[in-house]
Structure formats: structure tokens, C-alpha cells
Amino acid sequence: MMKPRNFSLGKAFEIEWEDGHRSVFPLRFLRGNCPCASCVNEITRKRVVTENDIADNIAMEDFQKTGNYALSFLWSDGHFSGIYSFDYLRKLCQCEECRSKH
Ligand SMILES: [Zn+2]
Numbered sequence: 001m002m003k004p005r006n007f008s009l010g011k012a013f014e015i016e017w018e019d020g021h022r023s024v025f026p027l028r029f030l031r032g033n034c035p036c037a038s039c040v041n042e043i044t045r046k047r048v049v050t051e052n053d054i055a056d057n058i059a060m061e062d063f064q065k066t067g068n069y070a071l072s073f074l075w076s077d078g079h080f081s082g083i084y085s086f087d088y089l090r091k092l093c094q095c096e097e098c099r100s101k102h
């Protein structure tokens with residue numbers, strides 16, 4: 001499993017991975033891809049809350065490591081139940097290189 005080496009929170013949330021790769025996640029995009037059970041139906045796996053449901057001015061109040069495998073975020077809309085595994089975050093990377101692999 002690829003692990004992050006560094007995080008930074010600004011206008012976007014950035015992860016620098018241990019292989020040197022950098023992922024930049026726009027906050028609204030990240031919030032709109034929350035993997036928790038109220039954002040994704042657990043049975044059908046269908047996404048219930050999408051980026052379009054999220055306010056443009058969504059902010060991240062805080063973030064923390066969960067165990068040794070994931071991050072969780074506290075959003076300005078009060079949502080905090082999403083646990084974003086490192087694997088999931090790496091797959092979410094929107095850079096050209098990663099997008100061309102999918
Ligand atoms: Zn969620």
C-alpha cells in the first residue's frame with residue numbers, strides 16, 4: 001500500500017506520497033467523493049451524495065489520520081464520517097498521469 005509522506009491543506013488538499021507522487025484534490029471534489037455509508041449506498045454501491053450536492057464554498061476544518069491506513073476529514077458542512085483509505089485516495093488522484101491509467 002502506498003502511504004502519504006506529507007499533507008497540506010490550502011485551497012486544495014494535497015498529498016505527497018512516499019514515491020514522490022503528488023495528488024491535489026479540490027475540496028469540493030474530495031467531499032463529493034466521500035466513501036461513507038450516507039454518501040454511498042452500502043448495498044447498491046450507488047453514490048448518493050455527489051460533488052454536485054456540495055456547496056461551492058465547502059471548507060475542510062480539520063483532518064486526521066485514522067489508524068495507519070486512512071484519513072478522515074471534518075468538513076464545514078458538519079460531515080465527518082468518511083474514512084478515506086490511502087488506496088482510495090491514490091485512486092482518486094486527478095492528475096493527468098493517473099487519469100490516463102484508468
Ligand atoms: Zn460521507
Ligand SMILES: [Zn+2]
Nearest residue numbers: 093094095098
Ligand atoms: Zn496522480
